[in-house]
Each structure stands twice: as C-alpha cells, then as structure tokens.
Amino acid sequence: MKAVLCVELGGPEALKLVDLDDPVPADDEVVVDVAYAALNFFDTLIIAGRYQTKPDLPFSPGGEMAGVVSAVGARVEGLAEGDRVAGYLGYGAARGKVAVKAEQLTLVPEELPLDKAAGLIITYGTTLHALADRGALKAGETLAVLGASGGVGIAAVEIGKLLARVIACASSADKLAFAKERGADELIDYTTEDLKSRLKELTDGCGVDVVYDPVGGEATEASVRALAWRGRHLVIGFAAGDIPKLPLNLPMLKGADVRGVFWSAHAEREPAAHRAELARIFDWAADGEISAPVDSVLPLAETAEAIARIKRREAKGKILVRP
Numbered sequence: 001m002k003a004v005l006c007v008e009l010g011g012p013e014a015l016k017l018v019d020l021d022d023p024v025p026a027d028d029e030v031v032v033d034v035a036y037a038a039l040n041f042f043d044t045l046i047i048a049g050r051y052q053t054k055p056d057l058p059f060s061p062g063g064e065m066a067g068v069v070s071a072v073g074a075r076v077e078g079l080a081e082g083d084r085v086a087g088y089l090g091y092g093a094a095r096g097k098v099a100v101k102a103e104q105l106t107l108v109p110e111e112l113p114l115d116k117a118a119g120l121i122i123t124y125g126t127t128l129h130a131l132a133d134r135g136a137l138k139a140g141e142t143l144a145v146l147g148a149s150g151g152v153g154i155a156a157v158e159i160g161k162l163l164a165r166v167i168a169c170a171s172s173a174d175k176l177a178f179a180k181e182r183g184a185d186e187l188i189d190y191t192t193e194d195l196k197s198r199l200k201e202l203t204d205g206c207g208v209d210v211v212y213d214p215v216g217g218e219a220t221e222a223s224v225r226a227l228a229w230r231g232r233h234l235v236i237g238f239a240a241g242d243i244p245k246l247p248l249n250l251p252m253l254k255g256a257d258v259r260g261v262f263w264s265a266h267a268e269r270e271p272a273a274h275r276a277e278l279a280r281i282f283d284w285a286a287d288g289e290i291s292a293p294v295d296s297v298l299p300l301a302e303t304a305e306a307i308a309r310i311k312r313r314e315a316k317g318k319i320l321v322r323p
Contacts, residue, residue: 042063211232297322
C-alpha cells in the first residue's frame with residue numbers, strides 16, 4: 001500500500017510517499033481501506049514536533065479517516081467486512097489501509113457520504129464537547145467564534161447556530177462570507193475592526209456569553225475583555241502560533257471562566273460521552289443540519305501540499321486526501 005510518512009521533523013515538504021506492506025489485524029482490530037483521510041491544523045504541528053502528541057518516527061499524519069472494513073480480527077464483534085466506518089486515530093491515517101481497534105470506529109449511516117464522515121469527528125467532536133459540555137451554551141445566549149472559516153471554526157458556527165446567536169470573527173471578507181453562508185448572524189473582520197469594541201457593540205454593551213477560541217495570539221485578550229458577566233472563554237488551540245498570557249484580573253472582574261477544551265483526552269477518558277456525541281453529530285450530518293464542508297480533496301501523493309494549505313490558512317472547511 002501507499003503511505004505518506006514523516007521521516008524527519010520539519011515542514012510539509014519533508015513528507016515522503018512510500019510503499020509499505022498491507023497491515024494485518026490483531027485479534028481486537030479491524031483493517032480499514034481508507035477512502036479519505038482528513039487533515040487538521042494540528043497536522044502542521046505534529047510533523048514539526050510541536051504538538052503535545054509526539055509519535056516515534058516514522059509516522060503518517062492524518063488524525064481521522066473514513067473507509068470500508070476489509071479484514072476483521074478474531075475477537076471483534078459488531079463489525080464485519082464491508083461496513084462503512086469512520087474513526088479518530090490521532091495520527092496515521094494518511095495511507096491506503098489502517099489497522100485500528102474496533103472500539104475506535106463508528107458506523108457511518110448510509111445517508112452520509114464517506115468524504116463528509118471523514119472530516120466530522122475531530123472538528124465537530126471538539127466543537128460539540130466545547131460548546132455543550134465545557135461551555136454550557138444555552139438558547140438565547142451569544143457565541144463569538146474566532147477563526148470562523150477554518151475546520152473547527154465552521155463547525156462552531158454550525159453547531160452554535162443550532163443552540164444560540166453566532167458572531168463569526170475572521171481575517172478576511174471572503175472567509176466571513178463563507179461563515180455567513182453557514183449560518184452566522186453577525187460578522188467581524190478582526191484585521192480591519194477592533195474586536196473588543198465590535199463584540200461589545202453587537203451585544204448592546206453586554207458582552208458575549210461564550211467565546212470559542214482556536215486562534216490565540218492577540219485575539220484572546222481582546223475577546224476576554226468583551227465577555228459578558230459570567231461569560232465563558234473556551235481555549236481550543238493556538239492557530240496564530242502564540243500562546244497568550246492573560247491578565248487574571250479580567251476574568252475576575254467579570255465573574256468569568258477560562259475553560260480548557262482538550263477533546264482527545266475527553267474521548268479517551270470519557271468514552272461513553274464521546275460515543276454519544278459522535279452519534280449526535282452523525283445524525284445531524286445525515287439529516288443535513290450540519291454541512292461538514294469539504295474545501296478540497298487531493299490525492300494521497302499531494303498530502304504535503306494539503307498540509308501546506310492548512311498552514312497558510314487557505315482552507316474553508318476540511319481538506320482531505322484520498323489514497
């Protein structure tokens with residue numbers, strides 16, 4: 001089979017396309033023929049050795065995938081050859097076949113195309129856990145989404161719209177137009193507008209109830225300053241590259257919370273809640289309530305270019321690679 005490997009830490013250009021033997025399932029595993037592997041911002045970090053997960057070299061990028069079961073281990077129950085599945089792997093999906101524990105996979109409804117399913121788990125899983133569990137977002141509240149056109153950003157706009165009023169914040173007019181298409185109620189371009197002032201204006205001076213922040217950098221402090229009384233700032237990630245240092249008097253004066261969202265640890269530590277969230281997400285997607293937008297699908301051989309596009313923040317939705 002073909003596989004993309006990170007053989008030395010660095011940028012996307014260091015990735016190699018190689019031939020590997022097909023995997024054989026252990027007793028508790030299945031082999032999945034990968035139809036699509038989905039890429040995320042953390043792939044730009046993990047191949048550079050800058051992510052909290054640091055796999056031994058060599059490894060394949062790609063934290064999630066969808067495909068068809070082609071072999072089943074002796075002790076596996078509930079899955080059979082030919083089943084359509086999707087799963088979160090953490091890394092290792094950018095290859096033709098993967099051997100994975102059966103408990104890591106979720107059946108994909110027939111109504112849901114595999115390309116959509118491939119990109120749902122991390123972005124929408126992170127977002128549902130963030131908004132409903134960590135953020136306790138309620139009907140009638142206002143949600144501000146930073147980085148609103150990327151994978152997790154669009155997921156936050158769409159899931160947020162099912163629950164609350166959504167203010168999309170992004171770095172260009174075309175990105176904001178994309179967020180508007182996905183349901184955002186209000187738009188802020190934080191390269192040309194003052195983020196704190198505009199968030200206050202759009203909430204009649206009251207501030208926003210929840211901020212969904214996968215960006216970090218300068219936007220974090222500005223959005224915390226725009227929180228409402230008892231607001232919640234959700235720390236998703238640091239796409240801007242800088243981990244901000246926040247003056248702690250800001251949440252104190254607002255009775256506000258800064259809440260960490262570490263979805264992969266949640267999926268590992270609280271598997272029952274994770275599976276329930278995925279079932280809800282897949283049902284939403286099958287019913288068309290969330291769109292799971294796909295920006296582009298590239299051949300597996302162009303995985304380096306796919307990750308480079310994410311690094312350059314060009315993606316509107318998910319970028320997939322197809323073996």
